Amino acid sequence: MRLRVAGLLGLALAVSLGCVPAPVLWSSEGRWLAYTMAVRSEEVRLLPPGWLYSVKPGPESEQLGWSTSTDRPAAILYRLWTTRPDTGDSVLLEESRNPLTAPVWRADGKAIAFGRLISEPDGRLRFEVVVQDSPENKRIISRQAQVEAGLRPADLPGLTLAWSSDGRYLAIPLLQQTLGIAIIRVDDGRVLKEIPDACLPSWSPDGTKLAFLRGADLQSLHYLDTNFGTPRHLADIGQACQPPVWSRDKRSVMVVSRRKARPPKEPVGAVTALLRISIDGGVKEDLTLPADPREGVRPELGTSFCFDQDEEALFFSDDADGDQSIVCWFLPRGKVVHKKDNPIDFTVRLSSFAVTPGGKTLGFRAGGPAFFAPPGLWDLPTGRFTPLIPDDSARLEWIATLVASARQLLLGGLPAVARENGRSIERATSLPIPGELAENHPSTVRLRRLGRFGKSLCDRPFDKAEVKPATHDQVDEARLFFDYLRGDYDAALRSLESLEARATSPDHRLRLVSLRAQIFLGKGQEERAERTIEFLQSLERKAPQRFEMTPEGPALTVEDAPNQGWPDYLALRAKDWVKMSGGRPAMNLDRLVPEAVGPRELEAMPFARDNVLELRVDEVPAVIEQENAPPRLVPVEPGAQPKRPPQPMRLRPVQRPPF
Structure with a gap:
């Protein structure tokens, strides 16, 4: 199949993928995490010269993931990694000077599929889909020849593939004048269906239905079955940035989106909502999530979300006003918030959520810009944060992100x-x-x-x-x-x-x-x-x-x-x-007894909006034991005398009469 991509493709990708993060994905047993990383040139300093002595704002906003620009730094390499969190071991599966798509696991967790761009001798690009079941064994199953210069290669890591649960079909990006989806057979690469103007596919648990998003702003939800007939429109959902999620009973599709408010119950300009859409034409459930309000609609910012395996917990990101990123742990059945927190700091924007099958660890990307954002882990029972560091470039990205977060706090405080x-x-x-x-x-x-x-x-x-x-x-x-x-x-x-x-x-x-x-x-x-x-x-x-x-x-x-x-x-x-x-x-x-935090300051803290302020173990400073510690000092008002306890009344001595 030979495709010639017109100049409109770059615009189409920029519009539809402006808020799409590069996902991180767990294997079926939860032992490995797969992700794509963009690598900057060593000639580019992540920490600009003299940053330690500068008291003026620098590139902190971009490094923390809050930049509204669609322009990204130039990447000299793209790497596809799998990391085993319990040991920290990382395996490099693919390295290329051209962009790579996000990977996808086979249902048994023993193979990975991904897309890559290959440079032709004449300078043009070819798109390939690769299946890999070991570090040495790769098989090309699809080629889209001669992709022309209309493509914005930097958007490719935001594109996702979807593998059916029976392992027979792959939904892959179709690079035409508008971004589309092609359904191919894994064994021979034969194209079974082409769907123009579509992306972010998701197979049902039984592998018989494929849900996906359509439209320039990803605001329309559709699906089709394995008869590969005409796709069916399910609902208009508002702004979304991740593939939809199928329910366990395979009868409905869920997605978290940003949509316009509906006064008078929702006076805010835009709200975050959990939508559950039945595929048989039933009633669409629309649950407004307890996200912090933010002024206006910011189309460059989406909401990252994921469910645990049993659909008992929903984790979603809330981009609040003041460039604060809050991870909300929500229980859909009881419609209550279990926790609001950020494992690093509220200044660091988190995205690309993925929870382990056991529901104990949340994987994510931290900061930015875009596909340079390094991955990290949040242990949900203990609240412990662990950065993933497959190589030196990811380490420098993490250091720059933490420096930017601290400088943001210092310059504002x-x-x-x-x-x-x-x-x-x-x-x-x-x-x-x-x-x-x-x-x-x-x-x-x-x-x-x-x-x-x-x-x-x-x-x-x-x-x-x-x-x-x-x-x-x-x-x-x-x-x-x-x-x-x-x-x-x-x-x-x-x-x-x-x-x-x-x-x-x-x-x-x-x-x-x-x-x-x-x-x-x-x-x-x-x-x-x-x-x-x-x-x-x-x-x-x-x-x-x-x-x-x-x-x-x-x-x-x-x-x-x-x-x-x-x-x-x-x-x-x-x-x-x-x-x-x-x-x-x-x-x-x-030290002197610190003054208490006032109720207004407490309410202003994003993590205290549920009227519960939880301190993790690692947030409580250790007590330093001292020998002969000095007495504790208590401040008193200037000029005031410390209060003395009541003293017994002293009576004047009286001489006893001589008789």
Whole structure:
């Protein structure tokens, strides 16, 4: 079969696949997870030069998955991986300079099918479908020759295949003027049915029916049986971004979509709804899910969802206002929310959900952009998060995502610094001074958790023996960043000294000196911190001066620098920190009782909207046992006297009469 794709194909793919994530898929026994990863060039720094010293917003939005642009970074390689989560072992099944589709498992979990683009000698592309049952054994079962340049190759990882449960049929992408589906036999590759203007297929559990989406915006649900006649329209469903899911009884199809609200019961512009559509023409069930409202309709953002094997639990992502990603664990039968959470942080957008057959582990992709997003696992009983790291490129993607999440929290939570004249002072780094963020600040626990996640990634050895210096620099900068966030100031000082030895910019070296003073404060070494701050202040007093002509005549003025006044602010904060800590080492302080979180702040936290605030075990800071611990201090109002317990009345002594 020879296809010539017109220039409209690129537009068609961009419209229909703009919000489609690249899925991750579990094998039938739940032992392996398969996924496709795009790989960036090593020449491109995921952490831009100077990010550690910059206090201005950077590419955090794109790295966290919130970019609205359909343009993606260039990928030099595409890799198809299978990973065994219990051991961390990963097997590379395919590597190509041209894009690969998402894989699909055979029902027995012993074979995988995927699509790939192959370059012809004349520069044009050919689309092939491959079946692979071992790392060495591959079989091409379908070829669509001479795909022309109208295709947007970067969209290919969002395309999915579907394998019937009996193993006889495959539903594959059909690259015509509009994106379509072709149903082929697995044994000989013969085409049985072509469906134009269709994608995201899904076979019923018995392999007799195929459901799929149609339309430029994927807003129409259809199905056909194995007679391969005319497809039947089931319902208009609104915006969806994943294949539909069949019920266990094979009589209905379910999908989670974003649709327009229906006033007056739904006053919000768009709502997330669970639709159950009967294939025999019955009543369509429409259950509005308890998702957070967001203003307007954002067509570039879909809702990722998955059911467990017994259809007892639904997991779906909620893209709330303020670029917050919330994973909702919903129980459809009782129509109640079991939990709202995010295993990493609410700033990291999660997508491509897939739950194990046993229902204990949720697989997902974290952040972005698009198919560069690395996969991760969420252990549902314990709440433990595990990043999957098949190679160094995925490791760097994870590090960049965690750095972007922490910077997003810091840039939004740190207080502004200004001089007496109101002119702002630029910070030395985006890392807070000890005591600058209160212990009860909503971001404190989140930053510590991100620091712990990132530290483990930075300590992982490289896969390659030879690594470019720029890659080493990124990991070393991130290690210092994460050590400081998690409060390990000894490790942060070692990371700082390693980074200082390679710093060449005078400005960067001075900023690292300022960070050294902050580390001394955290370690409780007040004298060393004081001497370091005095050194920074002395340099500022020696700032260059210039002559200026004023109405009164020539005048000598000091050249203003963006961070002028920062050493004085650092000294002020250091004084407050030493006063609060009582001059004892910061790591051994019995801190003052933190103020309670007010009801408004509690309600503003996305994970508290069910009136239940759950703390995972890894969120509770460990108690440091101390010998001869100092007494706990309780703050009192200025000028007030501490209350004394009631004392017994003292009577005046009376002399006994002589008689």
